[in-house]
Amino acid sequence: MNISDLVSDDAAYVSRKAWTDQRVYELEKKGIFAKVWLFLGHESQIKKPGDFVQAYMCETPIILARGEDHKIYASINSCSHRGLPVCRADHGNTKRFLCPYHNWSYSVDGSLVAIPQEKLLTNKPDKSLLGLKAVPRVESWRGMIFGCLDESVESLESYLGDMRFYLDAFFERFDDGIEFIGAPHRWTINANWKLPMENQLGDVNHGPFLHSAVIPAEANEEIFSVGWSAVPEPGHGATFRLMPEGTEYAQVAWGMEGMGAILGGAEIQEYLFEIQAKAAERVGGIRSRMKGLTYGIYPNLSFLWSNTSFKVSHPRGPNKVEYWSWAVVPADAPNAIKKILRTNYSSFFGPGGILEQEDSEAWMQQYLGSNIDFADDKPYFYGLGLGEEKPHPDLPGMLSVTANEYYARAFFLRWRSALEAVNDCCDLITSTKQLSVDDL
Amino acid sequence: MISDIERQYAIEQFYYREARLLDGRQYQQWLSLVSESIRYVMPARVNALVNNRQRGEEAMIAIDNELEGSDGLGCPIREEGYAHLFVRVDRAYKMNSWADNPPARTRRIIGNVELLECGDESIRVRSNFHLFFSRPGSDNFIYSGQRNDQLLMIDGGFKIADREVIMDYANIDVPTLGLIF
Incomplete structure (x- = not known):
């Protein structure tokens, strides 16, 4: 077959x-x-900077959040160091997500803020390369937020x-x-x-x-x-x-x-x-x-x-x-x-x-x-x-x-x-x- | 005037009878134990963000932080009155309530019956339950939870005027939360 x-x-x-x-x-x-475009959440769930909710793209856990710049971010909820989920609550408001294993911390937009171990080391890792994996395309229509893992996807409006x-x-x-x-x-x-x-x-x-x-x-x-x-x-x-x-x-x-x-x-x-x-x-x-x-x-x-x-x-x-x-x-x-x-x-x-x-x-x-x-x-x-x-x-x-x-x-x-x-x-x-x- | 021990005994007997009616699928008789003004609520239970400012305090990990009940602007799993319960009972005796045809086997064990507040006309009682659930063609399941009741004393017996059911799930992996708990 x-x-x-x-x-x-x-x-x-x-x-x-x-x-x-x-x-x-x-x-x-x-x-x-x-x-394809997958539904992540609604803007009414993340009104204020620091608001976040969990979402999924198939089996992959996603953090959907409102950044300090009021923009919407979708990141894969998996630490760049050893892969643990850094967001452990279903929803809430926070400044940082903290990985429990070694306390790498991330801002709600997914950027890596701190590696506690680095102060003991001579060569500091480039943190700008070590943020959470971002969902490459995020668009909303009528408050409905969708994400797509394929950067070349058509616009959300055209998809709908x-x-x-x-x-x-x-x-x-x-x-x-x-x-x-x-x-x-x-x-x-x-x-x-x-x-x-x-x-x-x-x-x-x-x-x-x-x-x-x-x-x-x-x-x-x-x-x-x-x-x-x-x-x-x-x-x-x-x-x-x-x-x-x-x-x-x-x-x-x-x-x-x-x-x-x-x-x-x-x-x-x-x-x-x-x-x-x-x-x-x-x-x-x-x-x-x-x-x-x-x-x-x-x-x-x-x-x-x-x-x-x-x-x-x-x-x-x-x-x-x-x-x-x-x-x-x-x-x-x-x-x-x-x-x-x-x-x-x-x-x-x-x-x-x-x-x-x-x-x-x-x-x-x-x-x-x-x-x-x-x-x-x-x-x-x-x-x-x-x-x-x-x-x-x-x-x-x-x-x-x-x-x-x-x-x-x-x-x-x-x-x-x-x-x-x-x-x-x-x-x-x-x-x-x-x-x-x-x-x- | 009855003693605390006699009252405790009477309420436990009431709960045992209630469980027997439900496990025996005598839902119409169960409905007669319920006040027509009943409020029957099952809060949703979320995995809450721990508030750092509460560290060191019981409030930090209080169960209330995890519940979306009927007073707030979350969405409880169930918020029902007599009409809803009536529909549920009515459904149980129809041929085409397919999820219960054939019906599930259930066994309720009620325990930890604690009288919280005894007034002249009503009593607040907390109890725990385990419910074994076995449905044809499916796995077996255990439901675990707590009930916060307000019972009215009427004609020497009790009627359930308010019931809040707190389920112990972290992730819901049972076939339905639509049972009578």
């Missing part, structure tokens, strides 16, 4: 090995995580492309944008990183089935009747309901679907209606009628509009994922409102969420199903709605009903190309010895 055989040319079939094979995972690191149209339908509703509230909830699941991603990228099709114990049938009927799945660029995706013109605020306003809003009473509803009242002016008529479901940004960032959470699927080998999620609230909301709105997220999602316990179980079971023997000639079927996606006069990208799995086919074709591109040049699998069925 070649890498190209992991996904059929029309992407109607995806191999079980795409989810489980260690060599495929190594190619994902080289071909995807080393080359028309996904910005769909993200702005949310971000631009709020006068002061959004804020990430609190530290991320982070937990490990025995699943492959791509499945949580696929789940948010466009798979609202599992909702009426996996979640039918909690999601009422009417909510699913709404998705069937006015739901759309958009693929603005292969690998990115957005699902939403486009409510008819004149829909009352209670049925269309962002935030009204969460437990916080449902139980929060008149005060919170009024607040959400005020945002909706300004929506058409701020994001335009068609986007003001968008009631979002789930979004995905290649390769591993996702957004739940209805329960307002950003999530990152950090790989930890082919068989494990460290899943991070944050509650997101309007930045200018009063504190009392923020506290209610964060429960829109935590009631249903995150490690204690009523819905997410079903998801994480399904993701674990999918890994078990992918890792069995004697079934490699039965790749997974990804062909629902093959060829039925079309352009739309008012919405960018390819559009379809939510039952169409085009979002996943587009993701896996991009994924396949990315792996093929590095397979040509890497020594893991040479051109004379491609992966064979026996190898896999």
Whole structure:
């Protein structure tokens, strides 16, 4: 089996090995995580000089910090001397990171400040060469900070492309944008990183089935009747309901679907209606009628509009994922409102969420199903709605009903190309010895 | 007037019964032990930056430094009321609550029951728990934590009016924190 055989040319079939094979995972690191923009954090988390949060680029730990010069820095959290992580807290504010082993110290921007041993030595090392490894490209858009390990990558805005149209339908509703509230909830699941991603990228099709114990049938009927799945660029995706013109605020306003809003009473509803009242002016008529479901940004960032959470699927080998999620609230909301709105997220999602316990179980079971023997000639079927996606006069990208799995086919074709591109040049699998069925 | 020992005994018996109902999957009966105005909170637990200015003091490594509870502007793992707990209980008896079909086997051990403050109508109690969790097709897990309760004394019995659950994880590697602790 070649890498190209992991996904059929029309992407109607995806191999079980795409989810489980260690060599495929190594190619994902080289071909995807080393080359594309990865989400690191939000500017609201590092407002003041010295503020920092931890992040990851695949398995590599990153310090994301606001320097004394107010600029944003991303450095690999590993001492230049012996490799220990120099930042040991999840977040905070500091002047220096201190390596515990020999007390080399670094400023939050990653430069090496002091080597305690050097005063005993004649030849002093050149500290300017010994800072933490910097992430070479760091850019923000709408407060969302991304980093890329490949210096030659296209701009972040170009990478996001028309996904910005769909993200702005949310971000631009709020006068002061959004804020990430609190530290991320982070937990490990025995699943492959791509499945949580696929789940948010466009798979609202599992909702009426996996979640039918909690999601009422009417909510699913709404998705069937006015739901759309958009693929603005292969690998990115957005699902939403486009409510008819004149829909009352209670049925269309962002935030009204969460437990916080449902139980929060008149005060919170009024607040959400005020945002909706300004929506058409701020994001335009068609986007003001968008009631979002789930979004995905290649390769591993996702957004739940209805329960307002950003999530990152950090790989930890082919068989494990460290899943991070944050509650997101309007930045200018009063504190009392923020506290209610964060429960829109935590009631249903995150490690204690009523819905997410079903998801994480399904993701674990999918890994078990992918890792069995004697079934490699039965790749997974990804062909629902093959060829039925079309352009739309008012919405960018390819559009379809939510039952169409085009979002996943587009993701896996991009994924396949990315792996093929590095397979040509890497020594893991040479051109004379491609992966064979026996190898896999 | 009952003695401190009698009160301690009564509360321990209440907790044992509660654990038996939960392990026996009698969640509807468990819900009858809960006040309808209950606040059920599980703070998030972070790996906090140690404050150098507090060195030498207990405050430097106080557990509170690690918690994002419901009063602050962090994001607790759970902040629930009766409605949330009702949904959880309701879900348990549906065919399509797939993560619990078939259901997990659990065993709760409650200990270190400490009465902190006894009023005429309510009592603040701290207790510890270990919960063994075994789900079909998965590994087995141990949950460990502490509960800070406010119990109301009603008709000679108790109702849980407030419960804060402090989990002992550094990294969450259990299938769900959505259980009833």
